[in-house]
Amino acid sequence: MRADRAPAGEPAARSVGPLRALLRAKARMLANYRRSDAGGWRRVSALLVFGLAFWFGLWAGAEWFLSRVVEIEPIGVSMVRRLLSMVLLFVFSILGFSSLVAAFSTYYLAEDLRLLMSKPIPAYALFTARFVENTLSASWMTLVFASPFFIALGRVMQARPDYYAVMGLVLVGLAVIPSALATILSLIVTFPFSARRARQVLVFLGTGLLAVGFVLLRELEPERFLNPDARAPMLEALEPLQSAEQAWLPSTWALDALWSRIGPRVTAGGQPVLTLLSGAAAAFFIAGWAFRLMHRRAFSKAQEGMDLREELGERRRRGRGRSLARLVAQREARRGGPSFWQVMAAKDRRSWLRDTTQWSQALLILALIAIYVVNFRYIRSVGDTGIISRNGLHFTNLALSAFVAVAVCARFAFPAISLEGRAFWLVLRSPQPLEAVLRAKWRALAFPLLLLVNVLVVTTNASLEAGWLLTLTASIVASVIAAGVLGVALGLGARYPRFAIDNAAKIATGFGGVIFMVAGITLALGAVIASAQPTLTLVRAIEQGYPPTPRALAWALPLGLMTLGLPLWVGRRSLNWGARKLRERGI
């Protein structure tokens, strides 16, 4: 007999089904976000404003770009179709990757799963609830920020209202299929390996593939669409992509569904969109079947953190682990003691090298640098056309190097405090002021960051044949900016820590990360702009032999001081402010 059945004579209590209960709990958690101290209504509002501004910016940019492309006679419309094909393939790949990353957490590693797995929840309800969660968490951001392109496409092609309805269905299909495939893959892979290991390997490989794909896309230089002379080779390069329009690829079904509503001849649009939606439904049911078949055993395996302990115990027995006596002897042979920043740096270095989930960050940075180098060729060719002066080119290049510094700081410096995680009480308990903790992190990160920025600046300046003086000033300015931005990243990372997050890659994507990106870019741009007049005055005086006029000097001195002083001052203030706020916050 069911326990929730009402006794005779009493009105029947409405039973909350397990699926509904699971989904409602998640919805409530989301709704309560604004009530929590960590969230707060102001923070949500600020995020919304930033997000909307960015969304409308994307929309305007996409509409401008597409309207230029479509006007190219006689191949404009054909090029738009190829562009759409590329975008859909790219979106589908991104969704596949993010669904796979999220799947391991959603189905095996999430903290609430131990509770849920101990409850009598039917497999269909657990699967459906987790599937909805996985699909939404993995795809909402990509779809929200991809949608301006599709809306702009509809407007440029003067699509009828039903195009937008089809677009909504296509986005749903594009989110569901990768999520279902990721579910199936995670179940299969977790069968022989533990979930943690499988996620680490797949995330690492996935990020690598994504980075390579991104660089290849940049190699195509889509901006050549707007350049009539360069269009022919561009179209040749896109040929392989067109052949990627395979009938079995969901992105091709999405392409056909959308194009059927906007092409020169609007065809009956039902069939392609039905193909996509029935494919999504089939993928969902197959994933559900696989879940039912394999999840219990795979989940059990995911809990086997013990296998690592056994493995290490075995290694110790085989004599590969160092004995306590040997460890003690190694340390006793050393004189003095470790300094505070050295122990912090050693701890961070060891943790980073042993945590494979963080390696993907390094791949992203490598991809960013590769994109910078690839784009640099384009910047140089713009300089050759005379559209931008050589000086303008120099400062554009300097600004781009500063952006690389901001991006590197967002990935490595901003999360530095959050990565202490729940173990942060140890650092907070040490007899060192929090300012010293942040300074230690600054010191450990400054050298590799300055090295990277200087390598970029010096090599690109050499390529621009900028001369020793411009290269030297650019190197000094870039170093000062990098040092300052690093301070801002650590300070804001301390102000907006995310200690409980399980994925290092997500730390910089929150509210604090957005604030840092805006602050870092503003600071970097401000310093580059301020550096222009003093740099040019110096170059004219030393390289060209024109003594500076009193008026030029009156501008150059304060601006020069500002360029060198402001980033360092802001960085230092941010560092101390972040430490103070973290102390006030406590844990």
Next chain:
Amino acid sequence: MSAPAMIRVSGLRKTYGRFEAVKGLDFEVRPGEVFGFLGPNGAGKTTTMRMITGLLLPSAGSIEIDGHDVLREAEAAKAVTGFIPDRPYIYEKLTAFEFLDFVGGLHGLSWREIATRGRELLETFALGEWADALIETFSHGMKQRLVFCAALLPRPRLLVVDEPMVGLDPRGAKLVKSVFRDLCADGELSVFLSTHTLEVAEEVCDRIAILRRGEIIAMGTMDELRSRSAAEQAALEDIFLQLTEEARES
């Protein structure tokens, strides 16, 4: 003249918005004393401990550790205090010995001191053969024992322990109790501990304070608490239940 108190808490308050978690506490912990802090869930024990260890700033009042004000001389106060939280979150990607290196470095110990003291503590807490294993492979009890090693490494004068027996097996629990007794008997250490295991409190504490809804409702030795509850032969469990029940009714 008597020695200064190891902990002196005066008018200590902590509020979260309109909610007052700790309502004006006043107490002292003497050198060499094991002081127990008992109370039902939500009484404010962990909040008080976090304020004493400098993890949380008080809303009002003062805390002195070995004569150092926790707010004005935070680093000096932290230098003489060891802390063992109830949930031992530590850097999982370090080995046990690297973790001790790290904690020793935070306290400015020399390599030699870290090595000799580290070995002594790891062997005492039966972790010697795991010295070079990653902490992520440790069980909860092993992590808890490693946190004890780390807390005792810089030879603190005060040990603040939140739920010392959580996760420990009977052998580990017995070891911890004997470490408390030995170190406090030598006068090297004072212990301020909170626990729900009333037998532990009864066995090792010299004095006990019972907290309820952010206020101390009783404080003293076991005999003093018995006389207050008018139950001469009562165990701590009975006294605790009686006093907290009385406070609830009043």
